[in-house]
Structures are given as structure tokens and as C-alpha cells.
Amino acid sequence: MTSVGMPRPDVAHVSVHNAPFDWALEIEGPVMAQTDAYREVRSWLQDQPASDSLGFISRLQSAFDCLRVTYLSGSLADGTFQIVELRHVPPRERPRLSRGLTEQRNLPLVATVISHLAPAGVDLSRLRGKPVNPEELPQDDEVVLDIIYPLPNHPGRHACLILTPNLRGYALDQWRDAHDHEIAHLATLFHAGFVSTAKPEKPSNGTNVRLTRRERETLAWIAAGKSYWETAIIMGITERTVRYFMSNARRKLDVVNNAQAVAEAAWRDLIPRLTDPGDG
Numbered sequence: 001m002t003s004v005g006m007p008r009p010d011v012a013h014v015s016v017h018n019a020p021f022d023w024a025l026e027i028e029g030p031v032m033a034q035t036d037a038y039r040e041v042r043s044w045l046q047d048q049p050a051s052d053s054l055g056f057i058s059r060l061q062s063a064f065d066c067l068r069v070t071y072l073s074g075s076l077a078d079g080t081f082q083i084v085e086l087r088h089v090p091p092r093e094r095p096r097l098s099r100g101l102t103e104q105r106n107l108p109l110v111a112t113v114i115s116h117l118a119p120a121g122v123d124l125s126r127l128r129g130k131p132v133n134p135e136e137l138p139q140d141d142e143v144v145l146d147i148i149y150p151l152p153n154h155p156g157r158h159a160c161l162i163l164t165p166n167l168r169g170y171a172l173d174q175w176r177d178a179h180d181h182e183i184a185h186l187a188t189l190f191h192a193g194f195v196s197t198a199k200p201e202k203p204s205n206g207t208n209v210r211l212t213r214r215e216r217e218t219l220a221w222i223a224a225g226k227s228y229w230e231t232a233i234i235m236g237i238t239e240r241t242v243r244y245f246m247s248n249a250r251r252k253l254d255v256v257n258n259a260q261a262v263a264e265a266a267w268r269d270l271i272p273r274l275t276d277p278g279d280g
Contacts, residue, residue, distance in 0.1 A: 045190060057087055064165070066166060068162075068163075068164045069089050071191075072161075073085040074159075075264065146162050147165065148162050151191045157264070212248075216265070218231060219262060253265060253268075
């Protein structure tokens with residue numbers, strides 16, 4: 001049975017400033033109760049380059065005795081998840097996880113957890129490509145849950161750390177009480193350093209997001225600082241049509257405002273180069 005945990009108040013809080021291509025991270029307050037596992041990974045983070053993502057998740061897996069750890073980032077648009085970064089230990093399970101994400105199984109659940117920016121326990125066995133027979137499902141306290149730790153990211157993209165603790169039932173609850181705030185804090189520290197140094201491979205032009213020529217042209221003029229009215233005059237259409245094109249673009253890019261739409265479209269190389277009429 002799939003379950004989603006409630007937000008946990010003891011998790012380190014984060015705030016994100018979502019100006020295009022410029023976001024800052026704030027962590028409110030220290031981690032109060034520090035276990036040996038936390039201190040071990042925290043010390044490692046201080047001495048290692050932020051780009052060593054596999055080193056981080058391997059150290060986290062060992063220190064907190066987890067069956068598997070996944071660092072994931074990507075974009076969610078039109079019901080399809082486009083993976084940008086996927087780091088996973090043990091590595092032999094990475095292909096199955098990648099296929100599961102691509103085939104969209106359990107993605108609505110994952111997206112819901114990520115959007116709340118609070119850790120939650122879920123059953124991602126289907127996502128890993130393991131067939132489930134309803135008659136053979138174990139009792140709730142026997143299900144090995146994956147814990148998703150959402151992470152702040154650039155506008156229009158999602159990131160999280162997924163852990164599978166080697167525990168279940170009441171023992172898992174105790175483990176989460178002891179370590180959730182520590183893991184969320186460590187993951188946030190790592191992620192902040194990683195995204196500032198990593199240069200992920202961009203998806204090919206239009207991958208999973210199909211904007212029309214007019215939608216792309218509209219985005220280009222909005223990106224250039226033109227208003228809806230100015231864009232309408234330039235393109236020879238009504239302001240209402242400009243708003244319609246931008247609404248479609250925001251929906252397809254899975255963002256909520258024009259600034260995020262411009263950032264996401266630029267990252268995907270979807271904005272064409274235009275010549276301003278004022279340039280002659």
C-alpha cells in the first residue's frame with residue numbers, strides 16, 4: 001500500500017528566490033541533535049568537491065545503513081519526466097529506475113511529494129520495475145518504504161534525494177525521528193553546492209516539450225522585456241492571442257509564471273534569436 005507521510009516540523013527549512021538563473025538557499029537554524037552518521041557525512045562534505053555526487057550518496061548510504069540512495073533532478077512537463085541528473089547506489093539498479101521514471105509510473109505521487117518540500121515515505125517498488133501482485137502485498141508494517149527528501153531547484157525543475165532505509169514498521173519510524181532532519185540538512189548542503197558547480201547536459205531542442213513556432217516567438221519577445229501589448233504590435237496579433245500563447249507555453253513547460261517560462265525555455269534552447277524592429 002502506498003503511503004505519503006505528513007510534513008515533519010523538525011526538518012531544516014529552506015527558501016528559494018526564483019529569479020531566472022539566480023536562486024539563493026537559506027537554512028534556518030542548525031541541526032540540534034547530531035548523530036555520528038551525520039557528523040561523518042558533514043565532515044566529508046567539508047573536505048570534498050561539491051561535484052562528487054556519487055561520493056556523497058555512497059557515503060550517505062554507508063553512514064545511515066540504507067539499501068539504496070538516489071539523487072534525482074529533472075523537469076516534469078506534459079506528464080513526462082525528463083531526467084537531467086540521476087546518481088544511484090547500488091549502480092546496478094540505475095537502469096531500471098531510469099526506465100521507471102521515463103515510463104511515468106508513480107510520477108504523480110513523486111511530483112506531489114516534491115512540491116510540498118517536506119520528506120515523505122512512499123512505496124516506489126513499481127517505479128523500479130518490480131511487478132506487484134495485489135494478493136501478495138505484505139502488511140503495511142512490512143513494506144520497505146522509500147523516503148523522498150525534496151530539494152529546492154531552478155524554476156521549472158525538480159530535485160530530490162530518495163533513500164531506502166534497511167528498516168520497516170516501528171523501527172523505521174524511530175529511524176526517521178532520529179535522522180530525517182539530519183538527512184534533509186545534509187542533502188540540502190550537498191545539493192546547493194552541486195547545482196552551483198554542475199553543468200548538466202541539456203535535453204535536445206524540444207525534448208518532451210513541443211512549443212509551436214508562434215509560442216516560441218512570443219516567449220522570445222517576452223524574454224526581451226516586451227509587454228503583452230508591445231509583443232502583440234510586433235507580431236501583428238491581438239494582445240489576447242499573446243496571452244493565449246504564453247498560457248500554453250507555461251502549461252507545456254510546467255511553470256507558473258512568465259519568468260519561470262523564460263528560464264525553462266532558455267535552458268531547453270527553445271527561444272529563437274530575433275531581430276528587434278527597433279534595430280532597423
